[in-house]
Amino acid sequence: MCAQMYYRGKMFGFVHxxxxxxxxxTGFIKLLKKEDSVVSTYRDHVHALSKGVPARAVxxxxxxxxxxxxxGQGGSMHMFSKEHNLLxxxxxxxxxxxxxxxxxxxxxxxxxxxxxxxxxxxxxxFFGDGTCNNGQFFECLNMAALWKLPxxxxxxxxxxxxxxxxxxxxxxPQIYKKGPAFGMPGIxxxxxxxxxxxxxxxxxxxxxxxxxxxxxxxCETYRFRGHSLADPDELRDPAEKxxxxxxxxxxxxxxxxxxxxxxTEVELKAIxxxxxxxxxxxxxxxxESPHPTRxxxxxxxxxxxxxxGIGPDGRYRCEDPKFTEGTAQV
Amino acid sequence: xGEEVGEYQGAYKITKGLLEKYGPERVLDTPITEAGFAGIGxxxxxxxxxxxxxxxxxxxxxxxxxxxxNSAAKSSYMSAGQISVPVVFRGANGxxxxxxxxxxxxxxxWYGSCPGLKVLTPYSxxxxxxxxxxxxxxxxxVVFLENELLxxxxxxxxxxxxxxxxxxxxxxxxxxxxxxxxxxxxxSKLVGHALKAAxxxxxxxxxxxxxxxxxxxxxxxxxxNASVRKTSRLVTVEEVFPQHGVGAEICASVVxxxxxxxxxxxxxxxxxxxxxxxxxNLERMAVPQVEDIVRAAKRTCFRxx
Numbered sequence: 029m030c031a032q033m034y035y036r037g038k039m040f041g042f043v044h045x046x047x048x049x050x051x052x053x054t055g056f057i058k059l060l061k062k063e064d065s066v067v068s069t070y071r072d073h074v075h076a077l078s079k080g081v082p083a084r085a086v087x088x089x090x091x092x093x094x095x096x097x098x099x100g101q102g103g104s105m106h107m108f109s110k111e112h113n114l115l116x117x118x119x120x121x122x123x124x125x126x127x128x129x130x131x132x133x134x135x136x137x138x139x140x141x142x143x144x145x146x147x148x149x150x151x152x153x154f155f156g157d158g159t160c161n162n163g164q165f166f167e168c169l170n171m172a173a174l175w176k177l178p179x180x181x182x183x184x185x186x187x188x189x190x191x192x193x194x195x196x197x198x199x200x201p202q203i204y205k206k207g208p209a210f211g212m213p214g215i216x217x218x219x220x221x222x223x224x225x226x227x228x229x230x231x232x233x234x235x236x237x238x239x240x241x242x243x244x245x246x247c248e249t250y251r252f253r254g255h256s257l258a259d260p261d262e263l264r265d266p267a268e269k270x271x272x273x274x275x276x277x278x279x280x281x282x283x284x285x286x287x288x289x290x291x292t293e294v295e296l297k298a299i300x301x302x303x304x305x306x307x308x309x310x311x312x313x314x315x316e317s318p319h320p321t322r323x324x325x326x327x328x329x330x331x332x333x334x335x336x337g338i339g340p341d342g343r344y345r346c347e348d349p350k351f352t353e354g355t356a357q358v
Numbered sequence: 359x360g361e362e363v364g365e366y367q368g369a370y371k372i373t374k375g376l377l378e379k380y381g382p383e384r385v386l387d388t389p390i391t392e393a394g395f396a397g398i399g400x401x402x403x404x405x406x407x408x409x410x411x412x413x414x415x416x417x418x419x420x421x422x423x424x425x426x427x428n429s430a431a432k433s434s435y436m437s438a439g440q441i442s443v444p445v446v447f448r449g450a451n452g453x454x455x456x457x458x459x460x461x462x463x464x465x466x467x468w469y470g471s472c473p474g475l476k477v478l479t480p481y482s483x484x485x486x487x488x489x490x491x492x493x494x495x496x497x498x499x500v501v502f503l504e505n506e507l508l509x510x511x512x513x514x515x516x517x518x519x520x521x522x523x524x525x526x527x528x529x530x531x532x533x534x535x536x537x538x539x540x541x542x543x544x545x546s547k548l549v550g551h552a553l554k555a556a557x558x559x560x561x562x563x564x565x566x567x568x569x570x571x572x573x574x575x576x577x578x579x580x581x582x583n584a585s586v587r588k589t590s591r592l593v594t595v596e597e598v599f600p601q602h603g604v605g606a607e608i609c610a611s612v613v614x615x616x617x618x619x620x621x622x623x624x625x626x627x628x629x630x631x632x633x634x635x636x637x638x639n640l641e642r643m644a645v646p647q648v649e650d651i652v653r654a655a656k657r658t659c660f661r662x663x
Contacts, residue, residue, distance in 0.1 A: 040455060040456035040638060041454075041455065041456030041457045041458060041461075041636065042456075042457055042458075042461070089636075092456070092636055092637035092638050092639075092640075093637070094637075098636075100635070100636060100637035100640065101459075101635045101636055101637065101640070102458065102459070102636055103456065103457075103458040103636025103637075104458075104636075105457075105458050105460070105461075106458055106459065106460070106636070118460070119417075119458060119460035119461055120417070120418065120421070120460060121390055122390070158389065158390040159390065161389035161390055161391055162389075162390055162391050163391065163393055163394070189361075189389075189390055190361070190362050190366060190369065191362050191365055191366030192361065192362060192365075192366070192387055192389070192390075196387060197387075197388075197389035197390070198389065263365055263366060319637060319638075319639045320635070320637045320639065320640050322643065324635075324640060325630060325632060325635065325640050325643050325644060326630075326631075326632060329631070329632050329633070336631075
């Protein structure tokens with residue numbers, strides 16, 4: 029649906045779809061409490077949805093409407109939600125990892141220094157294989173292990189960083205091995221199987237919550253579409269794509285549920301239909317939502333808008349009612 | 359070297375065909391480590407190679423800014439000339455379309471303030487060809503700020519420009535359009551906007567002189583001041599955030615050197631003083647449009663408030 033809307037011009041800029049990687053988001057995030065935090069990258073739509081951000085808010089944000097989770101100011105790559113503790117949405121890879129490490133630090137600080145005994149919030153940092161060659165990743169693995177921070181580093185290894193194969197970019201492609209080098213467990217899991225991911229996630233999250241420290245989890249997964257909707261996706265081998273398409277996590281779970289008599293075809297079809305309705309509703313809502321008004325351009329730049337300084341009349345600029353009406357002129 | 363420059367043919371297809379032509383030893387696909395590969399580029403330049411380091415966008419250069427400033431720009435000075443750093447850092451700069459706050463910043467002002475660096479901003483195809491060749495041949499570190507939206511625009515190219523040794527001098531601006539009533543300075547994509555504004559102004563009887571800066575550092579103060587002394591009015595145009603921007607430097611230069619020739623206060627047109635919003639209508643308001651330039655030019659001519 030996102031792709032369709034993009035090609036119709038309702039969405040624009042860079043849009044990165046998550047098709048194929050759903051097992052990782054669901055497997056991990058559905059185990060979290062509302063107060064736990066998730067930090068993601070630009071491929072964040074599904075992380076937002078899993079964490080509880082309403083579909084309408086996500087779709088509106090993608091359309092750039094004022095009813096979006098970030099009032100249309102962030103866009104596809106910058107989803108934030110204070111209510112659901114989704115701390116972004118970062119365009120630079122690796123950027124979210126120190127931020128997540130900071131969130132974990134705060135959780136520990138609140139419990140041990142500020143004496144909030146029941147603060148056992150866990151943070152999950154999601155990032156890809158390409159990020160594992162970036163300096164920030166290593167710096168945070170070190171500090172998280174050193175200070176035993178309640179964080180789980182989740183690598184969504186989909187083997188490709190835009191057009192750069194993981195094998196061409198990494199001296200030792202087995203990412204989970206980098207955990208023990210820094211003093212934390214490193215686990216590899218089949219990221220196309222939601223139940224396996226969930227099992228590993230349970231252990232890692234429990235470890236973090238009990239104060240034993242971080243874990244590095246490498247989820248072997250795959251993105252069915254290109255890096256973004258602007259990526260022609262010419263470099264990936266069709267055989268590789270077919271191999272992973274056959275392991276579609278959603279289809280696999282369906283099969284498992286039916287084979288183990290946990291659900292019937294009819295029930296699953298009903299769920300499918302319900303999801304379609306949710307998506308249609310989200311699109312309709314986003315379409316009918318208003319664009320941000322002119323005055324929104326200067327809002328939210330500062331938490332304290334006095335940061336815009338004092339105007340020529342000696343009063344703070346933000347107190348002048350006409351302040352929000354002038355824009356691209358200096 | 360850079361991300362996706364080889365097999366992917368360039369994130370914006372700028373390096374298309376180079377891998378095939380020159381091989382993997384000369385066209386290197388790097389992992390995603392801007393600080394690392396910018397540093398490697400600088401180190402290679404210290405030892406006499408001429409690397410061209412691509413940042414997918416200059417926003418990502420912030421991860422490597424330590425190397426651009428501290429290892430590249432300052433080294434010739436710190437080593438008293440023993441080390442020269444002939445490296446070129448190039449990539450897309452400035453706003454594109456709907457790419458959000460972290461992908462839209464223009465870095466002309468930040469790099470332009472650093473001694474030891476040369477900073478170039480091509481507009482047309484001739485600019486791109488002549489300036490890039492000059493940048494690579496230059497013995498000092500050059501920051502080459504391209505523009506994603508300009509990649510898709512076509513320009514007429516003279517036969518001279520197609521010659522394989524065609525170079526443009528670094529530090530010389532180009533007068534794209536001559537005029538006598540107001541000087542408009544611009545660089546990169548906004549030169550196009552300035553030219554369109556000049557067309558509109560001409561219909562209203564105002565003859566605008568449009569200067570394509572081409573070089574942010576060194577800034578061609580001589581050309582700008584000569585033009586202002588002819589027209590007596592100045593509008594500076596840039597996409598950068600307004601405070602401490604390129605326009606601020608040009609205003610200072612003109613006030614210092616051509617104060618008596620000014621008939622009106624200098625007008626600065628810059629991007630809005632906000633991180634780039636995602637919503638399309640807000641983004642349009644955050645970036646200078648042709649109408650803004652026209653309005654500013656008219657203000658300097660006291661045509662309307």
